[in-house]
Amino acid sequence: MAKLKFQTPTGMHDILPEDQLYYQKVFDTAKKLFDYYGYSRIETPILESTDLFVRSVGENTDIVEKEMYSFKTKGGDMVVLRPEGTAPVMRAYFQNGMVSMPQPVKLWYYGPFFRYERPQAGRYRQFHQFGAEVIGDSDPLFDMQTIVILYNILEDLKIKNLIVRINSIGDETCRGEYKKALSKFLRNKKNDLCRDCQKRSKTNILRVLDCKEPKCREIISQAPQTMDYLCESCKNHLKEVLEYLEELKIPYILDPFLVRGLDYYTKTVFEVETQDNEGGRQESLAGGGRYDILGKAIAGEAVPACGMAVGVERIVQKMRDNNVDVSTKRSAEVFLAQIGPIAKKRGMVIMEEFRRANMKVAECFNKDSLKYQLAKANKLGINNVVIIGQKEAIQNIAIIRNMETGKQSEIPQEDIVKEIKKRIKEEN
């Protein structure tokens, strides 16, 4: 390949016309389901104040520590390319006075997000997520509903072998108890933990549970479980969510070691993955949970809320693996061929007439050779071709050529749309 001076930055990609089919399908499917469940779409800026994420996602999380595109504006403000969607939506909720709307407020979003990481399969620096947030209600019904919507969207997109991994990490009070217990448990085992976990046990102890190092895994398997430390209300909350899931026959596994990389979660946390037999690649396609303390971090006001987010690139990858049909292309019904400048002008006018009749037209106005234009029509598999040359333009007539039979007939220009419509109808 010839050396190109410019290309996309690391981990970022052009979404080409053939890719758009997949992205469009994901968007449309999500929109359809969110509409059905009464969620309204919201768009927040790509840039947000750096502090919004530091305060909400958490200082000692990977996202904030090493994955944010953060910079200073000319005015001296610290801003970031948003790394996730929940905090901005919550910010918008407060900023736009949604507190005084009927609760809960159900919102969904779709857009690009940015994390500075080493790219790999299904993992990019600019990627797309769609997600939903239910703000202002603590009912476990909504924990369940976000999972159900998520599940339904993925199923509609023909993603197979879906499984929900779910856990509860407690609320402000009982999580504290648990952290203490875990800390106590790990205290005399510190030297056996990996280096990362030694650091984590100081800064963000829950994340030790998430470690994949075998020696850490072994220790963790003996560790106290969040489940045993849940307070009464958290326990009931989890129980209800699980009951709902069973009722709706959503396959799930209760994973006592599931914790998430963001600090704002409380109670329910979950991830959705597919269990594909080959390769063993098991990325989570989506994740979410309840975040009753996020409001306090953002606006000083506790508002119960929960939500979920889905990685579009990962979905698209799965759709490709599964050969999901995404062709929505509406092929042109008629080809407009012209020869000469006068005919070209007439062609433009006729194209508009077709558009008003809601018929799709293919053309090659940039080529003057009729030979080329017919070859193009042939390649596109279009049977009806309207030909207008110098002579026809002047006489106000047009030739209609049937590509299959090769038969041609002349008709007045004002009848073109009508005649083509008639022919297409006869063909079907």
Added chain:
RNA sequence: GUGGCUAUAGUGUAAUGGCAACACAGGACCCUGUGAAGGUCUUAUUACGGGUUCAAAUCCCGUUAGUCACCCCA
């Protein structure tokens, strides 16, 4: 941040250290108002920089980029 692998036309692929080849796509023409065919031509300093060698796409080193995995996540 750590490690593995890769880099040849627009795309996909060939080439025991010895002439850079093929398919598709694109463009031009044979053929300036009529498509399925055929033919001719065209589209590459083998990512970049250095080294070994009579000779490098091929071996070695470096750079860059891509890719996969770890970490973490969507």
